[in-house]
Every structure is written in structure tokens, then in C-alpha cells.
Amino acid sequence: KNEVEQSPQNLTAQEGEFITINCSYSVGISALHWLQQHPGGGIVSLFMLSSGKKKHGRLIATINIQEKHSSLHITASHPRDSAVYICAVRTYMDSNYQLIWGAGTKLIIKP
Amino acid sequence: KAGVTQTPRYLIKTRGQQVTLSCSPISGHRSVSWYQQTPGQGLQFLFEYFSETQRNKGNFPGRFSGRQFSNSRSEMNVSTLELGDSALYLCASSLEFGNRGDTQYFGPGTRLTVL
Numbered sequence: 310k311n312e313v314e315q316s317p318q319n320l321t322a323q324e325g326e327f328i329t330i331n332c333s334y335s336v337g338i339s340a341l342h343w344l345q346q347h348p349g350g351g352i353v354s355l356f357m358l359s360s361g362k363k364k365h366g367r368l369i370a371t372i373n374i375q376e377k378h379s380s381l382h383i384t385a386s387h388p389r390d391s392a393v394y395i396c397a398v399r400t401y402m403d404s405n406y407q408l409i410w411g412a413g414t415k416l417i418i419k420p
Numbered sequence: 421k422a423g424v425t426q427t428p429r430y431l432i433k434t435r436g437q438q439v440t441l442s443c444s445p446i447s448g449h450r451s452v453s454w455y456q457q458t459p460g461q462g463l464q465f466l467f468e469y470f471s472e473t474q475r476n477k478g479n480f481p482g483r484f485s486g487r488q489f490s491n492s493r494s495e496m497n498v499s500t501l502e503l504g505d506s507a508l509y510l511c512a513s514s515l516e517f518g519n520r521g522d523t524q525y526f527g528p529g530t531r532l533t534v535l
Contacts, residue, residue: 342523342524344526350508350528350529350531351526351528351529352510352512352526353526354523354524354525354526357523395462395463397463405475405476405477406468406475406476407465407476407478408453408465409465410462410463410464410465411462412462413462
């Protein structure tokens with residue numbers, strides 16, 4: 310079982326829809342990151358969370374530490390939001406702080 | 421501020437060769453992390469450097485090594501290349517030591533192809 314699991318793996322929606330991407334993890338963490346990777350390969354860090362909720366424009370990220378779960382929401386989705394969204398958790402493992410990555414959620418927004 | 425830069429952007433090597441990739445972090449950032457991304461494995465953490473010291477290391481063989489210079493620029497070296505080393509190698513910088521959970525800023529990556 311992977312320590313970080315994302316769902317869904319693939320998501321296709323129409324422009325304007327409200328999008329939710331989920332991330333569940335099974336290890337203790339010091340932080341959780343949401344990142345966006347566009348088809349060209351460029352990765353942009355969206356949020357870093359250790360508790361609560363953060364909002365940036367149409368993007369909202371929440372985390373529930375007790376339930377070991379985080380969600381990324383996109384309101385009023387747009388085709389330019391099409392990308393792979395990756396969740397990563399920072400944990401202490403094998404005497405090291407490590408980032409463990411989810412497999413990503415591929416989002417396609419159709420006009 | 422200039423973003424994270426990586427050189428070269430594309431590289432083709434043959435099995436058995438060695439390769440050195442370079443990463444220049446955002447000015448003022450002292451932490452540099454390296455990642456390997458392949459279609460099958462996703463993003464895999466290689467190692468993290470802070471103030472010229474390797475602080476964290478992922479589960480990669482000793483053929484993968486790195487270093488960081490006093491100006492925070494970092495290099496990654498892969499010796500005795502294998503076909504499976506073909507991947508996108510990403511570098512990310514952040515202000516402080518990674519365990520504080522600082523936001524990481526990624527470079528465009530170096531696409532390595534091993535023939």
C-alpha cells in the first residue's frame with residue numbers, strides 16, 4: 310500500500326465545474342504540499358499546509374490532520390487548469406526527513 | 421528574482437557513461453532538492469542539500485551523487501548510466517532546511533535519455 314494515495318487518478322470535467330482532488334496518507338507528517346505540473350513538465354508549488362485551509366484565487370486546499378486527508382478544490386474551473394496535480398507529504402522516515410509523493414491526478418477541463 | 425535554472429535542458433547519453441546535471445537555485449535559497457520523474461514511478465526523491473551538506477537522501481543506488489557549492493548551486497552526477505536512468509530530473513529550491521516545510525520552487529528539469 311502506498312503511503313500517499315490520490316483520487317481520482319484521472320478527472321475530466323466541463324469548464325465552470327467545481328473540482329475536488331483528494332489525497333490520503335498513512336504516515337505522520339510535518340507538512341503537505343500540492344503541486345501542479347503542466348504538460349511541458351514545469352512544476353509549480355501551489356500550497357504548503359500543516360493545518361487548516363489555504364486559499365489562492367480559485368484554488369482552495371484543506372487538510373484534516375486527524376483523518377490524514379487533504380483536498381484540493383478548484384472553483385469555476387477553466388481549460389487552463391488542465392494539468393497533473395500532485396500531493397506530497399513531508400515525513401520523518403529512516404532517520405531522514407523525506408518527501409513522499411502521490412501518483413498525481415490528471416485533470417482535463419473541456420471548454 | 422530569477423527562478424530556478426537547470427542545465428542542460430536535454431541530454432542524450434549511452435549506457436555506461438556518466439553525466440553531471442546543474443541546478444542554480446533562486447537567489448537567497450539555501451536548500452536544493454533533486455527528484456527523478458519517470459512515467460511509471462512518478463516523482464522520486466533523490467537527495468536534499470542545505471548549506472553544502474547532504475541532509476536527506478532517497479533510496480537510490482550509489483551511482484547517484486550530488487554536491488552543493490558555497491553559492492548554493494548544486495550538481496547531480498550519475499555514473500555508469502543505465503537505460504532505466506532515462507527520466508526527467510527536477511531540481512527544487514527553498515529558503516531553509518526542508519523539514520520546516522518551506523515552499524519548494526521547481527526548475528524546468530533536465531530530460532536525460534540513455535541509449
